[in-house]
Amino acid sequence: MSSPSGAGKTTLSRKLLADDKNISLSVSVTTRKARTGEVDGKDYHFITKDRFEQMIARRELLEWAQVFDNLYGTPKAPVDAALAEGRDVLFDIDWQGTQQLAQAMEDDLVRVFILPPDADSLRTRLITRNQDSSTVVAKRMAEAPRELSHWAEYDYVVVNADVDRALAQVVAILTAERLRRKRQIGLSEFVREMTTKL
């Protein structure tokens, strides 16, 4: 799931994870400082630049990217572990990360882009988030057009005008994708067994 900063993606992610216990959140590693209220290991794994570079070198990241002056990445091990247990994994990442993940995961990645309903609400949400300095807000606003421009690289687009409606739409996407034939393990066996009993 990607969106420009301020489109409400993080709120949507949290609600989705609270409602559906079969999804694990992929917790990114980052070299940026924690914002007030952010918890290490929950919102991000806050690590040093040295450790980040070590993870790159050891191929422990599924994807990584630099955003402004900070590095962000997706650790591979927790994703492999969750998928092996039959769990789904939610990636709360930007378009750069999505492009790399799409290469790593191919058909198994479902890409959802969250759009704000209009420019004003994006601006308002960025300002009232209030934990970033005005410099950071200005930077994120300046970045928004470029982030928006990547919407067409996604499989699904959800306009977040109302958070409950947007959540219901994301849940429908998840429900549908789980019903895809190719994702339903054991169907072959199920149909074969039924056929023998007809």
Next chain:
Amino acid sequence: MSSPSGAGKTTLSRKLLADDKNISLSVSVTTRKARTGEVDGKDYHFITKDRFEQMIARRELLEWAQVFDNLYGTPKAPVDAALAEGRDVLFDIDWQGTQQLAQAMEDDLVRVFILPPDADSLRTRLITRNQDSSTVVAKRMAEAPRELSHWAEYDYVVVNADVDRALAQVVAILTAERLRRKRQIGLSEFVREMTTKL
């Protein structure tokens, strides 16, 4: 939407159409006799073999097939009209029709296969439907394995153990497919306009 006879596809279709007024049912033409309770123009257009052959010759059918001794086909004109109005069209057809439709409609066709939960419920539903002669029931039972064998040609598979649950799953598929980027007309313009206001 396809399924072997007796998997509950027709009940699901009716509920879906009752709940969502933006879907039109594609009413097939057929040369078979109407069953008790079936309404001409609603369940099928019951037509003669001559008229059916004329429709084939005039290319007025999107697909057609012979099932047992009867011909079934999908008239093209109502589908074109509904799609032009931005409506979705539900096709309640078998695997032969689906294969032909997939060629005619390409990416715009979403294929859903409905499976019965087990062999016994398929048998029970076929027998208790009670409008077919025992010969027809026997024929349909004999056909079921072949119909089932085509499940892997579909995008989605729904197991109809509980009709409300199966309906919710079909609705989720429909909701998700409408959220596909490629189906959301006007998104380019929407994003372009927003970007100019940032």
